[in-house]
Amino acid sequence: MATADANPPSSDPVSETIVELRGVHKRFGDLEVLRGVDLKLRRGEATVVIGESGAGKSVILKHIVGLLRPDRGAVYFGDERIDQANERRLAKIRPRFGFLFQMGALFDSLTVGENIAFPILAHARTRPPDLDQTVARKLRMVGLDGTQPKHPAELSGGQRKRVALARAIARDPEVILYDEPTTGLDPQRADVINELIRKLQRELEVTSIVVTHDMASAYKVADRIVMLFQGRFIFDGSPDRIRECPDQRVRDFVEGRAGEDVLRSLRNIEV
Numbered sequence: 001m002a003t004a005d006a007n008p009p010s011s012d013p014v015s016e017t018i019v020e021l022r023g024v025h026k027r028f029g030d031l032e033v034l035r036g037v038d039l040k041l042r043r044g045e046a047t048v049v050i051g052e053s054g055a056g057k058s059v060i061l062k063h064i065v066g067l068l069r070p071d072r073g074a075v076y077f078g079d080e081r082i083d084q085a086n087e088r089r090l091a092k093i094r095p096r097f098g099f100l101f102q103m104g105a106l107f108d109s110l111t112v113g114e115n116i117a118f119p120i121l122a123h124a125r126t127r128p129p130d131l132d133q134t135v136a137r138k139l140r141m142v143g144l145d146g147t148q149p150k151h152p153a154e155l156s157g158g159q160r161k162r163v164a165l166a167r168a169i170a171r172d173p174e175v176i177l178y179d180e181p182t183t184g185l186d187p188q189r190a191d192v193i194n195e196l197i198r199k200l201q202r203e204l205e206v207t208s209i210v211v212t213h214d215m216a217s218a219y220k221v222a223d224r225i226v227m228l229f230q231g232r233f234i235f236d237g238s239p240d241r242i243r244e245c246p247d248q249r250v251r252d253f254v255e256g257r258a259g260e261d262v263l264r265s266l267r268n269i270e271v
């Protein structure tokens with residue numbers, strides 16, 4: 001029988017797998033967060049991960065880039081096992097990923113231009129001669145060329161997210177991971193981010209994985225949606241299919257309803 005260790009992902013020319021999680025288990029103390037997660041990201045596709053707060057969505061992204069290692073199971077990038085790579089090897093692989101962190105996480109003391117140059121300089125021996133042009137090009141992609149001298153504090157929340165996105169693509173990644181890219185934005189600004197995700201998907205031909213609570217965003221950017229529930233994926237399919245999915249746990253999430261177990265526990269609370 002095939003084991004998680006023995007079989008690197010096969011390369012199917014039609015839908016080549018670029019990232020794979022196979023049987024990933026992860027616990028923190030008594031809390032079992034991932035209980036055998038299987039996921040294949042196909043090259044060029046945008047996969048959206050949904051699931052309630054605390055389900056383990058950010059934990060999944062951190063496994064993909066090697067910031068966390070599974071207790072059991074395997075994580076592949078191409079045919080290489082990320083979860084067994086040492087820090088030196090990971091430092092080589094990480095530029096192939098662009099990570100838009102949940103909190104945005106720009107450096108407040110640096111200008112916008114310096115924020116975008118940062119990941120480029122961190123991995124270069126000398127300052128690339130075309131650095132300014134590269135920074136301008138990345139900012140142009142998110143519609144913010146010209147903001148180089150500003151500080152993050154001078155920008156709106158939506159603009160800061162776009163700068164963080166320009167920084168995530170600074171090193172021409174093959175895979176972009178977005179952790180809650182629209183959280184905290186009003187619907188119109190959120191839609192600008194959704195449009196940018198689609199645009200980068202088209203123009204850079206990247207593979208995207210987008211974690212979100214926001215179903216409007218999920219429908220807009222997803223080629224495929226997966227839903228995490230109690231440590232495993234309980235849905236994997238197209239946006240059209242999730243609209244018709246009869247599973248009550250999926251319906252409750254998609255329609256923004258409290259689940260029956262939550263309602264039951266609320267009935268027992270005295271106010």
Ligand SMILES: Nc1ncnc2c1ncn2[C@@H]1O[C@H](COP(=O)(O)OP(=O)(O)OP(=O)(O)O)[C@@H](O)[C@H]1O
Nearest residue numbers: 028031033051052053054055056057058059060102
């Ligand atoms: N490094 C860590 N140490 C201990 N517990 C952790 C760690 N990282 C995550 N957890 C726990 O694992 C669970 C899943 O966390 P995770 O951040 O992946 O949730 P999430 O699905 O991204 O939630 P949200 O939608 O609120 O961002 C949470 O209960 C969290 O407290």
Ligand SMILES: [Mg+2]
Nearest residue numbers: 057058102179
């Ligand atoms: Mg999270």
